[in-house]
Amino acid sequence: MSKIRRSLFEFSRTAQPRFPQGKGRSVIERNIPDVTISRLPAYLRVLHELQSEGESIVSSSKMGSLTGFSSEQIRKDLAYFGAFGTRGLGYNAEVLEDRIRGILGLDRPVHLALVGCGNIGQAVVRYSRAQHRHLDIRYLFDVDPALVGTEIAGLEIRHADELERVLGGEGIRLAVLAVPAEAARDTSVRLVRAGVRAILNFAPVHLDVPEHVVVRTVDLTSELESLAYYARENDAGPDGG
Amino acid sequence: MSKIRRSLFEFSRTAQPRFPQGKGRSVIERNIPDVTISRLPAYLRVLHELQSEGESIVSSSKMGSLTGFSSEQIRKDLAYFGAFGTRGLGYNAEVLEDRIRGILGLDRPVHLALVGCGNIGQAVVRYSRAQHRHLDIRYLFDVDPALVGTEIAGLEIRHADELERVLGGEGIRLAVLAVPAEAARDTSVRLVRAGVRAILNFAPVHLDVPEHVVVRTVDLTSELESLAYYARENDAGPDGG
DNA sequence: CACTGTGAATAAATTCACAGCC
DNA sequence: GGCTGTGAATTTATTCACAGTG
Numbered sequence: 001m002s003k004i005r006r007s008l009f010e011f012s013r014t015a016q017p018r019f020p021q022g023k024g025r026s027v028i029e030r031n032i033p034d035v036t037i038s039r040l041p042a043y044l045r046v047l048h049e050l051q052s053e054g055e056s057i058v059s060s061s062k063m064g065s066l067t068g069f070s071s072e073q074i075r076k077d078l079a080y081f082g083a084f085g086t087r088g089l090g091y092n093a094e095v096l097e098d099r100i101r102g103i104l105g106l107d108r109p110v111h112l113a114l115v116g117c118g119n120i121g122q123a124v125v126r127y128s129r130a131q132h133r134h135l136d137i138r139y140l141f142d143v144d145p146a147l148v149g150t151e152i153a154g155l156e157i158r159h160a161d162e163l164e165r166v167l168g169g170e171g172i173r174l175a176v177l178a179v180p181a182e183a184a185r186d187t188s189v190r191l192v193r194a195g196v197r198a199i200l201n202f203a204p205v206h207l208d209v210p211e212h213v214v215v216r217t218v219d220l221t222s223e224l225e226s227l228a229y230y231a232r233e234n235d236a237g238p239d240g241g
Numbered sequence: 242m243s244k245i246r247r248s249l250f251e252f253s254r255t256a257q258p259r260f261p262q263g264k265g266r267s268v269i270e271r272n273i274p275d276v277t278i279s280r281l282p283a284y285l286r287v288l289h290e291l292q293s294e295g296e297s298i299v300s301s302s303k304m305g306s307l308t309g310f311s312s313e314q315i316r317k318d319l320a321y322f323g324a325f326g327t328r329g330l331g332y333n334a335e336v337l338e339d340r341i342r343g344i345l346g347l348d349r350p351v352h353l354a355l356v357g358c359g360n361i362g363q364a365v366v367r368y369s370r371a372q373h374r375h376l377d378i379r380y381l382f383d384v385d386p387a388l389v390g391t392e393i394a395g396l397e398i399r400h401a402d403e404l405e406r407v408l409g410g411e412g413i414r415l416a417v418l419a420v421p422a423e424a425a426r427d428t429s430v431r432l433v434r435a436g437v438r439a440i441l442n443f444a445p446v447h448l449d450v451p452e453h454v455v456v457r458t459v460d461l462t463s464e465l466e467s468l469a470y471y472a473r474e475n476d477a478g479p480d481g482g
Numbered sequence: 483c484a485c486t487g488t489g490a491a492t493a494a495a496t497t498c499a500c501a502g503c504c
Numbered sequence: 505g506g507c508t509g510t511g512a513a514t515t516t517a518t519t520c521a522c523a524g525t526g
Contacts, residue, residue: 014279014457017309035495037470038255041463045445059507068258068447071507072497079509087508088504104466105473112465123364127461135465174465174472198472200464204286206309214471216255216464220368222282223441223457224353224376224415225345229278230455231415231439232346276517300485312485313519320487328486328525484526491520498513504506 014226016217017206036077040100042067043074047097059090106134113139113172113196115187116179117147117157120202120220124176129153137176139166143183160187167194177201188215255467257458258447277318281341283308284315288338300331347375354380354413354437356428357420358388358398361443361461365417370394378417380407384424401428408435418442429456 046066050058060071060078067074078084078091084099085091101107114121114137121142128137141160142148148159158166167175175196179187184203191199192213201207204219287307291299301312301319308315319325319337322344326332342348355362355378362383369378382401383389389400399407408416416437420428425444432440433454442448445460 015276015283015310033495035256038463038467040470041460041466042256042447044466045463061507066447068449069256070497072499072510073495075508076496076510083509085508086504087502088506090507104470106466106469110469110472119364119367123360124461126360128465131462132465135462135469171474173474174468176465196472198468200461200468206283206307208309214468216468218459218461218464219282220365220441220459221372221376222279222286223459224369224373224417225282225285225347226279227415227439227441227455227457228347228351228376229281229345231351231437233412233414274517302485311519313488313521314517316486317488317518324487326486329484330526331485486523486525488523489521491518493518494516496513496515499511501508501510503508 014219014223032080036080037104039067039069039073039077040104042069043077044097044100044104044106047093047100051093051097056093057090058093058096060085062090101134108134110135110174111138111170111172112136112174112176113141113163113167113191114176114178115141115160115163115191116177116183116202117142117144117152118178118180121176121178122152124178124202125152125155129155138170139172163190164194167191167196171195173197175199177203177207179203181205255460255464273321277321278345280308280310280314280318281345283310284318285338285341285345285347288334288341292334292338297334298331299334299337301326303331342375349375351376351415352379352411352413353377353415353417354382354404354408354432355417355419356382356401356404356432357418357424357443358383358385358393359419359421362417362419363393365419365443366393366396370396379411380413401431404431405435408432408437412436414438416440418444418448420444422446 043063046063047058060074063074064071081099081103084096112135114125117140125137125140128135137155140152140155140157141163142157143160147157150157173196175191177184177187177191177199181203184201184205185207188199188207188209192209197212198214199207201215201217204221207215209215284304287304288299290307301315304315305312322340325337325340353376355366358381366378366381369376378396381393381396381398382404383398384401388398391398414437416432418425418428418432418440422444425442425446426448429440429448429450433450438453439455440448442456442458445462448456450456
């Protein structure tokens, strides 16, 4: 009974070059593992969900069943930032949500830029505009003359030449990179020069950025290709094993 | 000197519920770690790249510098599937590429379905149509009457009611789920009933699927939120530490 | 001599198990 | 009794280091 790990068969995230923990990084991330940070948004999401259903106290196992993570893992993750639960009871959802927002820096508006307004770029803009509050795409860039000057979701597309000038002045530190593969490396260099510290990269390219910059690459083709492995026709089917 | 881990500061992928290795899974994935599988597409990509530059023999360190993974890791990953390099020389790029394609099941056409033709769904269709050869989106579904019957990239959108009927008949095993969060869980159940074995999920929801199904969730909001942490204004800047 | 393949060592992440508390 | 917080145990993943080989 206790051995059964249940059907949460979610796929441990796409491997990316691991980062050198604690090497010249600032005080805020101390020794917080990156995996912990990557789980916080999911906690945020379920806390929000539960609150809107009127739950003001939540347990780690409740959060676990909604996120698919184990309750111990959630408790351990949260404990990195201090003890904000109550033994015997659980966590105050509102307090915990605020706390996590603060940790992620989402307690104040975060402005971001997006470079590359093709298929994926446009989708991200529209999607984000619909979703976020504190994460706010503020600047769009492209090099295509057919796009420059037009708008997506009410936001004007500027020419990528202006990138350094605009971003530097605005103190933008987070950017989405959705340019074609060939342009990705150069563009990332420019983003870094413009002061960007974190990049969500959709180009199927490894970006070799300086140490103080964090890149997260989401490559749709790679995701599908690795899923193809698990979708292979190969065995007995649902009852298999 | 040897301690310097260089600037490849890529962010270890978003955490997802880990899957129960070797529990009732089929023979093909044996004990191959999931992280290994998730790196294979990157190897595929650089092998392709290098070949088109005329390189027919590649070393693990060459591949390492292009992917950001260490050469040992690459060698170890490849060794799970047998020894197809030549000591002292390297790997034959073409052979290795074919081999990896075979492992992933990309040596024959893989047909897939996409459900949810909103922003992200449309972007994925257009993006994929431009990119893949063996990964081929064949069926699109939505429930929006305004979309059903129209086309994206030359592919007709069907009503989601037809999902089970169409997919079951066609033996589709891989699907992209790009429906709104509220609909994601139900839709995933239907996909699984229709025989789908692997799902690329863009909805910000944890899907609780049976054990023989693999889900990979890509949540753009979560990605940005966790990157916000690293983009935080907090320390000395580029020279920090 | 450069490069693979791989056990052994290490590091990192997860799970166990239980004390402490409501 | 239910739940948190956390060291200890375990499992998983990565890196080291080197023997083997064309």
